[in-house]
Amino acid sequence: MRPGEWPGRGCGTYDDVLVRSPTVSPAAFRMRRVAAQGLARLPSVSPVAFRRIALVAAICYALLVVTGGAVRLTGSGLGCLDWPTCSKASVTPAVSFHPLVEFSNRMVSVAVTVLSIATFLAALTPRIRRRDIVWLSAGLVGGIIGQIVIGGIVVLTKLNPYWVSLHFVLTLAVLADGIVLYQRSGRESGAKELLVGRDMLWLSRLLLTTISVLVLAGTMVTGSGPHAGGVGAIRVPIAFRDMAELHADIALFLIGMTLATLFALHQAKAPTLVQRRARTALEILFLQGTLGYTQYFLHDNALVVEFHLAGATAAWSAVVVFYLALHRRPEMEPRPQPVTVAPREADRRRRRVAVNAPA
Numbered sequence: 001m002r003p004g005e006w007p008g009r010g011c012g013t014y015d016d017v018l019v020r021s022p023t024v025s026p027a028a029f030r031m032r033r034v035a036a037q038g039l040a041r042l043p044s045v046s047p048v049a050f051r052r053i054a055l056v057a058a059i060c061y062a063l064l065v066v067t068g069g070a071v072r073l074t075g076s077g078l079g080c081l082d083w084p085t086c087s088k089a090s091v092t093p094a095v096s097f098h099p100l101v102e103f104s105n106r107m108v109s110v111a112v113t114v115l116s117i118a119t120f121l122a123a124l125t126p127r128i129r130r131r132d133i134v135w136l137s138a139g140l141v142g143g144i145i146g147q148i149v150i151g152g153i154v155v156l157t158k159l160n161p162y163w164v165s166l167h168f169v170l171t172l173a174v175l176a177d178g179i180v181l182y183q184r185s186g187r188e189s190g191a192k193e194l195l196v197g198r199d200m201l202w203l204s205r206l207l208l209t210t211i212s213v214l215v216l217a218g219t220m221v222t223g224s225g226p227h228a229g230g231v232g233a234i235r236v237p238i239a240f241r242d243m244a245e246l247h248a249d250i251a252l253f254l255i256g257m258t259l260a261t262l263f264a265l266h267q268a269k270a271p272t273l274v275q276r277r278a279r280t281a282l283e284i285l286f287l288q289g290t291l292g293y294t295q296y297f298l299h300d301n302a303l304v305v306e307f308h309l310a311g312a313t314a315a316w317s318a319v320v321v322f323y324l325a326l327h328r329r330p331e332m333e334p335r336p337q338p339v340t341v342a343p344r345e346a347d348r349r350r351r352r353v354a355v356n357a358p359a
């Protein structure tokens with residue numbers, strides 16, 4: 001590894017940034033130089049520490065679904081009347097139900113924002129920097145920006161169910177991004193090996209697609225039901241009962257398909273890890289289905305709906321984790337700490353090499 005080199009493919013080195021090619025304008029060169037110098041000053045993060053940050057970020061994202069749902073289901077949206085403090089008089093909420101629920105959700109949102117930015121910055125540090133890791137980390141930051149924008153539209157449109165649905169779906173998409181990031185950050189970026197037959201791969205892709213459709217249908221059930229915002233909020237123009245039945249049918253189809261996938265994996269003698277993950281997904285989906293019927297027959301009891309939300313997050317994560325197990329990538333080799341050369345020093349060295357080079 002050359003001095004100042006960033007590990008991973010296609011990322012270049014600090015030195016590359018500092019030697020201006022004729023195609024780079026002086027202004028662009030200066031900007032790249034400032035960026036390179038800033039990055040060179042970031043503290044070094046070990047791959048193990050990076051994985052931990054990525055894991056905590058993903059867990060906080062999952063928590064956000066549950067705390068966000070709690071705010072909606074308990075009608076605690078106005079539990080804190082000020083921002084960022086809870087009230088004009090106090091940063092923290094009074095010991096009372098609605099302010100506590102709203103404030104907890106704010107705290108998780110802050111944690112998610114800080115962790116997403118920290119993950120992205122850590123991904124740029126020399127020992128971590130790799131194209132796929134940087135993009136997946138950028139996905140976390142992009143997700144936060146998207147959440148803020150869509151969250152604002154949700155408030156402006158007075159909880160329009162289609163925007164609420166997009167808000168929810170985006171959270172699960174970013175959660176999936178965090179899970180993939182966690183998995184990838186422990187593996188090398190090289191070629192992956194498929195551990196099952198291509199028919200199993202396609203069956204698993206169908207599982208992922210079906211759970212995505214199911215989640216989308218679930219948000220439409222919410223949009224047509226009693227928990228779709230306050231009085232006067234726009235509703236999905238489909239009867240709650242019809243939408244819930246459609247959602248339950250898709251859920252039953254998904255559970256049946258997961259059972260069939262597990263059976264097929266068993267018959268094909270797929271690796272134990274793949275079978276175990278498929279079994280976990282099936283168990284969570286089964287419990288989630290039971291919760292779904294319980295909540296339906298209890299006339300959409302808010303507490304059960306909250307558990308259903310947590311279950312949806314767990315089921316989605318389990319299917320994503322199962323899908324990731326179908327491919328194997330080599331475990332990450334421990335990397336030596338790169339010898340980083342101060343940018344200006346690197347520049348001088350280059351010039352010295354150029355001057356001393358034989359004509």
Ligand code: HEM
Nearest residue numbers: 215218219221222225227248251288289292293296312315
């Ligand atoms: C087994 C997999 C299932 C998954 C992954 C799932 C997922 C979801 C999701 C993501 C929502 C939207 C939550 C929100 O927007 O806040 C939802 C809502 C709902 N689901 Fe399911 N669901 C499943 C099964 C079922 C079943 C079998 C039923 C039975 C009828 C059911 C009944 C409902 C109802 C009534 C709602 C509306 C809750 C509300 O008013 O907020 N679900 N589901």
